[in-house]
Amino acid sequence: MTDATITRLRKPSWKDPRLLLGILLVLVSTAGTVALIGSLDHGVEIYVARQGIPVGARLSSQDLDRMTVRLGGAEAQYLRADEPLPEGAIATSFVGKGQLVPRGSIGAARALxxxxxxxxxxxxxxxxxxxxxxxxxxxxxxxxxxxxxxxxxxxxxxxxxxxxxxxxxxxxxxxxxxxxxxxxxxxxxxxxxxxxxxxxxxxxxxxxxxx
The missing domain is CATH 2.40.30 (Elongation Factor Tu (Ef-tu); domain 3)
Known part of the structure; x- marks a missing residue:
């Protein structure tokens, strides 16, 4: 058996650069997977109409449910549940039952x-x-x-x-x-x-x- 063969069969040491590189690659892959799953699970709570909200109806928390959704850049178009409801706001256009509440459908009475x-x-x-x-x-x-x-x-x-x-x-x-x-x-x-x-x-x- 040659010296080269003996070297290959020798139990790797913690100081072996190849072992350290392998551990590093595993950690990087695991971190990337966790980050990907975390990004897929990311969502925001948006208000949803519990019943149909007619034009002119004053908006209150009793009219709304919450739903966690992933809308990407479109989330800014809807009323977020982590924000306070606009005081004295009314529906300026109809919002159907179960629909997300668009910001454009809510405003002051003078907006009608x-x-x-x-x-x-x-x-x-x-x-x-x-x-x-x-x-x-x-x-x-x-x-x-x-x-x-x-x-x-x-x-x-x-x-x-x-x-x-x-x-x-x-x-x-x-x-x-x-x-x-x-x-x-x-x-x-x-x-x-x-x-x-x-x-x-x-x-x-x-x-x-x-x-």
Whole structure:
């Protein structure tokens, strides 16, 4: 047996550079794995709507649940649960049940550019006209022959705040009342249409936004 063979078979010493290098590589690999797992588990607590939050509703902790999510750079767009709720804040746009609460949907009352108005509707509504949907408001004024003139578009993509079923108080034939957010500049015209018994119709707007 040669001296070289004896050297290879000799039990390595703690001072052997090859052994120290192997231990170092194992430690580096382990640290990298731990760091990777830690980064994958990293998340932030975001507020989630416990129930649907309609436009104009004052925000409170009773309306919210917490959920830990990983959103990366998008987390700044949502209301974090480790931050205090804005004092006196209301929903300026509808937030559906179970949805993350966008910062852009919360603001002061003065941020609203419209007022919720109850619009009685005869007949059956399209199933798409639910809270948070958008509806075009068409108005047909009465004519001189106990009929109605051609309808015209009064409001495009008004946000539906709430749908109330079987509200007979708003009219003998009204099967439901839809509360729609009406822009301030269109509010006088809609109130005038209601007072002169115009026919008001709501049409679901799939585009979901005003031009």
């Amino acid at each position: 550019t419209g007022k919720p108005v109850a619009v009685p509707v005869d007949g059956v509504l399209p199933e798409q006209l639910q809270e948070g949907a958008r509806a075009d408001v068409w108005v047909a004024a009465p004519d001189e022959r106990n009929g109605f003139k051609d309808p015209h578009l009064l409001v495009r993509a008004g946000e539906v705040v709430k749908v109330v079923q079987n509200q007979q108080a708003f009219g003998a034939n009204a099967s439901q009342v839809v509360i729609v957010l009406i822009p301030d500049d269109k509010l006088p015209q809609l109130l005038a249409a209601q007072s002169n018994k115009s026919r008001i119709s709501l049409v679901w707007n799939p585009e979901g936004s005003a031009p």
